[in-house]
Amino acid sequence: MIIGIAGCGGIGSNVAYHLVRTGVKYLKFGDFDKIEESNLNRQFYFKNQIGKYKSETLKENLTLINPEIKIDFEIIKFDRNNISEFFKDCDIVVEAFDKKEYKSILVEELLPLGKKIISASGIGDYDTKSIEIKNIGKNLIVVGDFKKDTDDYKTYSHKVGIVAALMSEKVLEIGGYFEK
Template sequence: MKKIGIAGAGGIGSNVAVHLVRAGVRCLKIVDFDRVELSNLNRQFYFHDQLGRPKAAALAANLRRIVPDAVIETENARLDAERMTTVFADCDLVVEGFDGAAEKKALLEAMSVARIPMVAACGVAGTRLDRIGVRTLGGCTIVGDFATEAAQAPCHGPKVALVAAMMAHIVLERGGYYE
């Protein structure tokens, strides 16, 4: 069974995960250090009664409500550059859902060295949907507007969801889940 890694369970990671499970992916590894906050609920796959819970565990519970027999590993931890390769070594592909550029770069480098394909996001803030595109860099496919980061504009649910849906579609295509 193919395993997809989810690095970061925020707006991108949580929404990609729900799309993948609904599309038939049954084996995920979700890694995030954060807890569900009220400000997350406008764009992330969490609920009010999960406030304060670790995101990885809360997301796994939500995904199991869709598919009870899904195999979902979770780790409540912050990933540093040294651990990224080992944490995702058993994954066939990794989805990047980090907020910071430094973490994104470190994951891209680690997965490149490990030869694990990756699907990432770049530019999911703001309201402009017409600028969203797809680029490929080696084993990494990147989705977003490549310009508008969260430090520049707020993240809105529709744009985050659109980028996440496109990323999930790429995972499904690259993973051979459908043609």
């Protein structure tokens, strides 16, 4: 089973971290962005990695946890022309974009292909009491508070981490990773 992750920032890097620690054997992810100091409050990177590409560095960090994990990554800016091709072999795709327009592109391009998608909506601010998990149709699950966007609210590690952990749980549940 191949788990895809679109974006390697706060949600993407933390979902990947949880999945590797839970025993997922094959990840595929991409991002075009570089690590900035402002990312360190919520992303799975370290001060000495500032300036490096997120996707390449995430692979390095994850292989420190499990050197035998299979990881395909790319330094890529996703758009309508490449997102379907990139995730074509993935069974489940985690949407981990900051911007709404990229979230929409992922859902619009991958949902018709029957991909199972786990998405985030409302990870800004510090309040975690209103985090929900919603099933939107057959193959789309969204996690967050559905109100507090990162454009309007600061992000905090604990809230991003909780949303990422819940998204990871859904990936593991759908992927059949939990023992009965």
